[in-house]
Amino acid sequence: MPRTIWSGAISFGLVTIPIHVASATENHSIQFHQYHLEDMGRVRVRKVCDLEDREVAQSEIGRGYEYAKDQIVAISDAELQDLPLPTAKAIEIQAFVPLESIDPIRIAEGYYLVPDGQVAAKPYKLLRQALERSSKVAIAKYAWSGRERLGLLRLRDDVIVLHAMRWPDEVRDPAAVDPPHETVSEEEVEGALALMESMSRDGLEGPEFEDAYTDALAKIIESKREDNPLPDAPEPEQPGKVLDLMAALTESVQQAKASRGEDADVHEIPKKTAKKQPAKKTAAKKTTKTTARRSRSA
Secondary structure, eight states, X not given: OOOEEEEEEEEETTEEEEEEEEESOOOOSOOOOOEETTTTEEOOOOOEETTTTEEOOGGGOOEEEEEETTEEEEEOHHHHHTOSOGGGSOEEEEEEEOGGGSOGGGEEEEEEEEEOSHHHHHHHHHHHHHHHHHTOEEEEEEEETTEXXXXXXXXXXXXXXXXXXXXXXXSOOGGGGOXXXXXXXXXXXXXXXXXXXXXXXXXXXXXXXXXXXXXXXXXXXXXXXXXXXXXXXXXXOOOOOOSOHHHHHHHHHHHHHHHTTSOOOOOOOOOOOOOOOOOOHHHHHHHHHHHHHHHHHO
């Protein structure tokens, strides 16, 4: 059972569900520390008071807000917990909306909401079944870690999941990155769709969806620990210049099918139809002159 990182309640209407929050994800990446390379002594970050020029213990450290250059307002943990804010101790549901109405860029990390005791079991199940039948998600407000957040409640099997959400003003306008304004032909779009179809899957199972970076790093650590030669690094494939987009799409479809053990023969992606060139004016003029000569001869 993951550790509890917050306790409170889900509130919608007059229904209150006591819950505690547990992280829904794990970090399996390899973690590094900092070391002094000369003697491999651990390098640590020490917390030093600027005024006393000495290291201070964690028990002596608190939060403060710099209201002015020489005016610091101290804020205690108890004061943060007792904020005059309804969402300080509850996840307050504001509305129920279709999931497809939410831009995925606003959805962040996820947490499992676990019913806290027998008193919470029935209202928790009630909310879970209501979410399931409505095919909607709940949008809520809550306050953690010194700020109020927007959240999304959805189902994962029989558990209610809370996803942190970004506020609208936290998402940059896509125009800020100046998207390209090139035009593509209908044939090129059809080629891209054919490639997408050849790469389509029913799920995210398979070696291509596994963390190869962590495995490679573990092999390096193990080789160095046993004083063995480091594993050879594969030669990176250099991306080629796309000269013929349609040819690149066709070849990509063939490679995708071959990698899945399917028949590499594919229907040829439709090529651009060459436009008929109008007859040259010079040829037309010659024909006219020839006809005129014949008329005189007659």
